[in-house]
Amino acid sequence: xxxxxxxxxxxxxxxxxxxxxxxxxxxxxxxxxxxxxxRVIRHAHGxxxxxxxxxxxAGARRLSPxxxxRVLRAARVATELPSLGSxxxxxxxxxxxxxxxxxxxxxxxxERDDARNLAEWGRxxxxxxxxxxx
Amino acid sequence: xxxxxxxxxxxxxxxxxxxxxxxQRDLIILYQHRVAGFVYAMTSRSDYVEDxxxxxFIKMVRALDRLQAPAQFxxxxxxxARNTCIDQLRRQKLRRIFLPFGDEHENIPEPPGxxxxxELDALRHALAQLRPQDRALLALVQEGRSHAEISxxxxxxxxxxxxxxxxxxxxxxxxxxxxxxx
Numbered sequence: 001x002x003x004x005x006x007x008x009x010x011x012x013x014x015x016x017x018x019x020x021x022x023x024x025x026x027x028x029x030x031x032x033x034x035x036x037x038x039r040v041i042r043h044a045h046g047x048x049x050x051x052x053x054x055x056x057x058a059g060a061r062r063l064s065p066x067x068x069x070r071v072l073r074a075a076r077v078a079t080e081l082p083s084l085g086s087x088x089x090x091x092x093x094x095x096x097x098x099x100x101x102x103x104x105x106x107x108x109x110x111e112r113d114d115a116r117n118l119a120e121w122g123r124x125x126x127x128x129x130x131x132x133x134x
Numbered sequence: 135x136x137x138x139x140x141x142x143x144x145x146x147x148x149x150x151x152x153x154x155x156x157x158q159r160d161l162i163i164l165y166q167h168r169v170a171g172f173v174y175a176m177t178s179r180s181d182y183v184e185d186x187x188x189x190x191f192i193k194m195v196r197a198l199d200r201l202q203a204p205a206q207f208x209x210x211x212x213x214x215a216r217n218t219c220i221d222q223l224r225r226q227k228l229r230r231i232f233l234p235f236g237d238e239h240e241n242i243p244e245p246p247g248x249x250x251x252x253e254l255d256a257l258r259h260a261l262a263q264l265r266p267q268d269r270a271l272l273a274l275v276q277e278g279r280s281h282a283e284i285s286x287x288x289x290x291x292x293x294x295x296x297x298x299x300x301x302x303x304x305x306x307x308x309x310x311x312x313x314x315x316x
Contacts, residue, residue, distance in 0.1 A: 039311070042253070046307040047260070051253040052175075052276045058254065059174025060167035062183035068162035071188050072155060075195040 140205060147204035150195075158198070162191050165208075168277065169215050175273040176219035176266065178258045186222055190215045206286075212277060213287040216270045223266045260309035268302035275299065 014022065033039075042048075146164075149157035166187060173186045193214050201210055261269050274284050281299075285292045 043307065043311055046303060046310055047253065047257045049276075051251075051257050054251065054254045055175055055257055056168070056171025056276065058180075059171035059183050062174065062180050063166055063170050063187060064184065067166050067184070067187070068159045068191075071162055071191040072159060072195065074188060075192045078192055078196065 143207060144204040147198070147201070147207045151198050151201065151204070158195055161194070161207075165211060166191070169211070172212065172215050172273050172277055173219055175261060175276070176216070176269050177223065178262045182222065186218055190218050193218065209279065209283045209287055212274060212279060216274065216287065220266050220270065256310055260306050260311075263309040264302060264305055268298070268305060271295070271299055271302050272306060 146157050146160055150161050169190055170183050170187045173183050173190070174180065177183075177186065190211070194211060197214075201207065261272070264272075271284065271288075274287065279287070281292050281295050284299075285295045288295065290298075
């Protein structure tokens with residue numbers, strides 16, 4: 001209470017302009033939250049090594065026990081499973097075999113049709129020859 | 135002491151390269167926590183850590199015989215980790231573009247208690263604002279990689295590493311604002 005009285009007395013003795021500045025400064029500083037200086041220092045320097053260590057440690061804690069064995073098992077399975085490349089190779093080979101089969105069948109049917117047509121033409125020619133001779 | 139441990143590591147890597155499963159297991163156990171930490175720094179997602187770390191080590195086991203210099207194992211492993219994380223972040227970004235309504239499950243906040251302190255939370259938040267490449271750079275430095283090693287990992291000059299690192303640190307500082315209670 002005596003401190004307040006002395007502050008009031010000081011303010012009364014101040015020029016109005018100085019008192020206004022004083023009030024403004026008090027109002028502005030009241031806007032700063034606690035630990036302001038620490039926050040500024042941290043912001044200026046960036047995260048300290050300890051924070052980085054905490055971050056890496058937090059990541060490390062996420063691994064469940066038996067991690068290495070799980071990785072080795074998964075790696076073995078991954079090796080046994082056909083890769084994308086081998087999948088593509090099998091698909092390409094299958095497509096090539098199918099194409100060859102289609103071409104072969106097409107070729108055979110064209111040859112058969114040609115032979116039949118030639119035979120028919122032969123018969124037509126024979127009939128025509130017979131008609132001419134008659 | 136340092137050179138002895140480097141020799142031991144190189145021997146272990148050589149054994150693992152020959153397909154010795156026990157050596158491969160030892161390598162995984164030796165590096166699993168560091169890789170998990172790196173993955174967490176890169177993704178800021180606890181639920182990705184185990185899965186991505188597993189991917190990194192599966193790639194390691196499968197590609198180990200192609201590693202020319204066993205002494206460079208650490209740099210090589212962290213290059214695998216970096217590339218795996220960046221691929222994952224790219225896939226995640228693409229998924230967000232093509233499945234805009236399916237992203238609720240992509241942004242699950244950390245469960246309570248997963249974050250230890252406000253500084254850590256602020257660091258995770260700040261890292262999340264950076265490009266994955268910058269995140270990787272900062273995480274590699276924290277992992278103890280030298281500028282020369284990082285330049286090999288990223289295939290850029292040491293000068294470029296220093297410049298990028300400077301910019302990445304600046305960006306991190308801009309976004310790093312821990313909220314302190316009174």
